[in-house]
Amino acid sequence: MHIMEGFLPSPWWQVWFLVSLPFIIIGLYQINKLVQEKREALPLLAVAGAFVFVLSSLKLPSFNGSCSHPTGTGLGAVLFGPCIAAVLGLIVLVFQAVFLAHGGITTLGANVFSMGIAGPAVAYLIYKVGTRAGANTYATVFVAAALADLATYVVTSVQLALAFPGTAGFLGAFSAFAAIFAVTQVPLAIIEGAVIMLVFKYIVQLKPEILTRLNLLSESTIKKLQEAAA
Amino acid sequence: MYEVLEDFAQENGLRQTSTSLKLLIGLSSILLCVSSPGPVAPLLVAASMSAVILALAKIPARFYARILLIPVSFAVMSIAVVLFITADGAVLIEVPGLPLTITTGGANLAVLLLARVFGGMCSLYFIALTTPMTEVFxxxxxxxxxxxxxxxxxxxxxxxxxxxxxxxxxxxxxxxxxxxxxxxxxxxxxxxxxxxxxxxxxxxxxxxxxxxxxRCYDGRLGIPGDARPVSFLALAAALLYIGAVFGISLCTGGLVLV
Structure with missing residues (x-):
């Protein structure tokens, strides 16, 4: 959920810019190094960014009538790591603000933190832990994507509660915001998990060399997955 | 599919105006809206930006009205929460049977937020609808x-x-x-x-x-930039506008430094 332009009051929008800044700087540094090693990395990162943008501008099928969209950045984090995903998230959020009027300029810092940093970091951690523990790859991807989506909304609730604690205090405000978002978001997070899992399945079946080249899955795991699907 | 605002940015009445001037006006209006302590200045920004978008940039009114509705769902949900959790001042309305009350403090904050969001979104649309991304690069x-x-x-x-x-x-x-x-x-x-x-x-x-x-890509993309001179009159008018809004925001609610 994008916090829109003008919603965060003065100390908070600057704070979230400052919090997001180090991640972006590390991400840019990593991209710079990657591009110097392999020139082909830049166009591939760009198409991944465009993919995240298009995916998040499509409406997810949802059964409760509310319209929402997947965040999509979880996939980027699993593929390239969380700091690079943060830079992609920043670019995508600027374009979303300017092309689609989702989000805004002053709230960019807060949105980058919730959607570009917190969500992808959760996805990345779960994916790493899951693959290391030898869990089922598809189940890991499902959990990673669904929890990344939820983490985004939890962080958004924290941001709103910090900015508007009201008289109920931070915890009271947080539970109010989280309750209202959780009701609308939990089903959508599950759908997003399922969708990203299907995307992963298509990649494994049709173009597994992407995953092996990025050192995400070994060839033996892919062979096992392909045999299981066949 | 969504209608992308960028289509309008490529052909609108203000397409030839200097990019830096448009960004200066848009961004400073956003900052003024966010830091304004009272709802008057943001509403003024919203009105003036909408007037510029419709009259000078010649964006179809029907399209503009539709995009103004995009942020409504988020605004309604979050502002409702703010309205109910802020218990400050006299009680205005009590929801029977539920522990929900609306107080004057909460209502004032909600109105202020609504005005800020409205003003901020209109300024954002001003940038989005008049300035093509290529020129921002x-x-x-x-x-x-x-x-x-x-x-x-x-x-x-x-x-x-x-x-x-x-x-x-x-x-x-x-x-x-x-x-x-x-x-x-x-x-x-x-x-x-x-x-x-x-x-x-x-x-x-x-x-x-x-x-x-x-095509001999060596890690660097070159694009020719074209600088359009800013006329003195346009710059003066822009600064006058920003100053006026700033003055009004000061008059209607005192100075907020941070």
């Missing part, structure tokens, strides 16, 4: 933003439009084959769409690498 370059970031943003920008087209085609053919009939099917179809899109994206990225290599 040029400004970023002059501001010495890292080249790798600008190149990445430009390539992403280019691919967004190609991919939106492809996603639309896949989506329409899925709808024609009743791919979104039931809930289960729609999740399946949407996953298929995203998967196919990702693979096509990746392939077109690889094709782009080849094409760029064939």
């Amino acid at each position: 040029d400004i970023l370059r002059r501001l010495r933003v890292p080249t790798v970031f600008i190149d990445l943003a430009m390539l992403t920008y280019r691919f967004i439009f190609i991919l939106i087209e492809e996603a639309g085609q896949i989506y329409r053919s899925q709808v024609m084959r009743l791919g979104y009939g039931r809930f289960r099917e729609s999740v399946q179809s949407f996953g298929m769409l995203s998967g196919a899109l990702f693979l096509r994206t990746w392939e077109s990225g690889e094709a782009l690498v080849l094409a760029m290599d064939a």
